[in-house]
Amino acid sequence: MTTTIADPVVSSRSPTDVILQARSLTKHYRSGNHNVTAFKDLTLSLHPGEIVCLLGPSGCGKSSLLQAIASLEPIDAGEIQFLGQPLQQPHPRIGFVFQEPALLPWQTVWQNVSFGLELKQGPQLSEAQRRSRISDALNRVGLAGAERAYPRQLSGGMAQRVALARALARHPHLLLLDEPFAALDAIHRLEMQKLLLEAIAGQTEAVLMVTHDLDEALLLGDRIILMHRNPGRFGQQWIIPQPRPRFQKLTDLSALRAEILQALSDSLTA
Numbered sequence: 001m002t003t004t005i006a007d008p009v010v011s012s013r014s015p016t017d018v019i020l021q022a023r024s025l026t027k028h029y030r031s032g033n034h035n036v037t038a039f040k041d042l043t044l045s046l047h048p049g050e051i052v053c054l055l056g057p058s059g060c061g062k063s064s065l066l067q068a069i070a071s072l073e074p075i076d077a078g079e080i081q082f083l084g085q086p087l088q089q090p091h092p093r094i095g096f097v098f099q100e101p102a103l104l105p106w107q108t109v110w111q112n113v114s115f116g117l118e119l120k121q122g123p124q125l126s127e128a129q130r131r132s133r134i135s136d137a138l139n140r141v142g143l144a145g146a147e148r149a150y151p152r153q154l155s156g157g158m159a160q161r162v163a164l165a166r167a168l169a170r171h172p173h174l175l176l177l178d179e180p181f182a183a184l185d186a187i188h189r190l191e192m193q194k195l196l197l198e199a200i201a202g203q204t205e206a207v208l209m210v211t212h213d214l215d216e217a218l219l220l221g222d223r224i225i226l227m228h229r230n231p232g233r234f235g236q237q238w239i240i241p242q243p244r245p246r247f248q249k250l251t252d253l254s255a256l257r258a259e260i261l262q263a264l265s266d267s268l269t270a
């Protein structure tokens with residue numbers, strides 16, 4: 001079952017619409033004298049209201065897939081459509097958060113979030129619109145008041161909130177998250193997981209998230225896709241049969257958790 005993220009702007013979209021359609025994607029890297037196939041023949045659709053989590057062993061191509069969808073890395077075969085249009089370059093309505101916040105150390109929090117709006121193909125925003133977007137994004141991540149701080153003055157959790165605000169300022173239809181909370185301790189991770197759900201409400205339509213943490217996938221995902229490696233490819237997928245938020249209800253998913261854990265364990269030897 002999927003939970004629709006209510007959004008006055010996007011409520012006209014039906015869950016049968018497609019935000020992202022990727023067909024038969026293949027990606028090779030040249031490594032020394034040989035090619036590494038990061039992933040092969042991946043097909044994926046993301047629908048409005050969905051958070052989809054990718055789980056899988058190291059090297060199965062999760063990050064490469066996100067980078068391909070973000071148009072940060074070219075693909076060797078296949079096609080990606082975003083909102084029905086071919087996607088060939090970074091799109092202003094796709095936000096990206098990496099494991100490292102990657103903030104510019106010489107710029108303030110406000111300037112770092114503003115940087116998310118610096119895209120050649122981005123919408124022409126007036127100064128007032130720009131300010132409003134940055135201010136709204138900082139509010140969403142609970143950083144109103146920290147606008148003038150520099151990255152060195154921030155904790156790891158705060159820095160990651162800035163990175164999230166930078167992505168949200170784009171008003172993304174699609175948010176790509178590559179292990180965004182992996183570097184945080186358990187308490188801050190939980191805080192950020194809750195904050196993420198609140199921050200995307202009413203704005204972001206679909207989320208594709210890479211995580212190594214099965215509990216995180218069960219907490220946040222509406223759908224979990226297992227990836228295998230050599231070459232990277234999709235395996236089983238599971239629909240999470242409970243609406244979000246489910247912070248108090250993980251024990252209800254213990255049978256499903258055990259099933260996914262077994263599949264993950266099997267994938268290590270596949």
Ligand SMILES: Nc1ncnc2c1ncn2[C@@H]1O[C@H](COP(=O)(O)OP(=O)(O)OP(=O)(O)O)[C@@H](O)[C@H]1O
Pocket residue numbers: 029030031036037038056057058059060061062063064065232
């Ligand atoms: N820039 C690169 N040049 C050469 N090979 C690469 C490059 N980036 C990734 N690879 C290779 O592509 C494959 C997929 O890597 P990728 O980082 O996408 O996997 P992953 O599932 O995200 O791994 P992890 O969970 O460890 O982050 C691996 O074999 C990796 O070594």
